[in-house]
Amino acid sequence: MKRHNPDLPSFIRNWNQFYGVVAAWLVFLILVFWLITKFFE
């Protein structure tokens, strides 16, 4: 079994998965901001 990278948080398997989390976070933020814009228009 592949050893877990000690630099990474325990719930992240590898760096690529972490980059995916960052990209997903960006998409999430843009969606939330868009909803805020629509709601307060």
Place this chain on the structure above:
Amino acid sequence: MSLTDWIVLGTTLFVIVLYGVWKSGSNKNIDQFLMGNRSLPWYHVGLSVMATQASAITFLSAPGQAYSDGMRFVQFYFGLPLAMIVLCITFVPIFHRLKVYTAYEFLEQRFDLKTRALTAFLFLVQRGLSTGVTIYAPSIILSTILNINTTYTTLFIGGLVIFYTVYGGSKAVSYTQLLQMSIIFSGMFLAGILVVNLLPQGVGFGHALKMAGKLGRMNVIDWKFEPNNRYNVWSGLIGGFFLQLSYFGTDQSQVGRYLTGSSEGQSRLGLIMNGLIKIPMQFLILLIGVLVFAFYQFTKPPIFFNQYEVNRIEKSAYAPQYHYLDRQYSQAFERKKIKTNELIKAFDSKDQTEIDRAQDALKVADIQSRMIRQQAIDLMKKNSNGADGNDTNYVFLTFVTQYLPKGLIGLLVAIIFLASMGSTASALNSLASTSVIDIYKRIINKEASEKNYLNACRLATIFWGVVCIGMALYASRIGNLLEAVNELGSYIYGTILGVFVVAFYLKKIKGNAVFIAAAITEIVVCLLGYFDVIAYLWLNAIGCILVIIIAYLVNTLMPQKSPDLLEPGL
């Protein structure tokens, strides 16, 4: 400011500088001085990177920008998380593997000395000039608000930064930034809570946001693609991506920060932390500005926030006209306040027709109010050609000094000083490392002792500190210089990024081709910027792409001297 505020301000600055100096320990070689022994954990790296990017203007200008233009500025940072990913995949592993001190060192290993020297030179010019502005811009605002001469605030900020950067080097910079960011976060959070508390009885957080939204201040997202519109999703994602990649990947003030990480993984984690936190942080700072805007719908704002310009016109022949406009503005405000209260009542009634009617009436009152304000600004410009008609940077501090309780005013003024000090310290450290590593150690004195290089680092820090303070003092006499320097980054970053992209991804392209491409691109980008062909954010992307295309063409067309040198082996 009261005595309590001065004590809070003085104590905060003193404790932070003392903490940084104490934690830095003694520096015995340049690795310790410039890289903090490459020993810092990820959260240190992340906060240091954020403190370097967040200058005082970030905390002064952003709330003011939200006050006058709404939340759309946050889109400027959309490219940042993507840039962090590319940095983690490409730049960080190579810089760590080669154990470089500066980003430009890598370019000599990949291309040649002249490409390294050119990029290092471009960096020194750009960073040297812009650091002067980093000190000057908050100095002039603090001077106006605190009623102190600009020279003193400039000398104070500059002198303090030189002291702890020279004494403690990179570690002192990082440790002070760690504490600075903690205080900045807490102070801004407290300010946000207090703004909501200062709203009139019966007007809550939700009302404030709804009302600000009806007046166009909750415009976070704009999907429309317009090349000349600075802030929309596309300029933020594409233009912002190139800008942030250039800034974090090729500007030594940032490279020097994440190379202090104890390992490649810790540096990566620090950058990812920045990618995750930066946008929400900027959103919250802008939200404070929107709340300040809501506050000023119930409490009369000054017709113009920059007291310096107000004093000037009050002493001029236009004073009677200005006072007349000021009275008109007060009356317009009272009418607008009635409409604002009607809108709040309409929100509570939940009657959409009533809300729409009240919104339209408020918009009309708002336009009348703004027209009077514009007339006052025009009058200031008529009185003096050099009058600054933009008071965005003064909105937040005016609010802080007039309405926040004693003690907190001192803390928030300290935040402005700290933000300025944080980014200036990183800049001085990076200017020193580029001067010593890329020029002194590489070209002037190759075989000196560690002690000699360490002393050179300290001297270079003092030298650049003095240059930047000089620039800041000189900038006060030449208004246009400020704007020119602010845009200079966009003129240079794209070209340098192009050189790095070629270095990383197009391994067949040689030094001569990339050098010629960089020179041609720099001329083209400067012309595009000078003639205002496109919004400056796009210049980074254009610069980068041009370098790649021209370098490829030149490399293909140029006769190859020795085919065995085509693969530099990186």
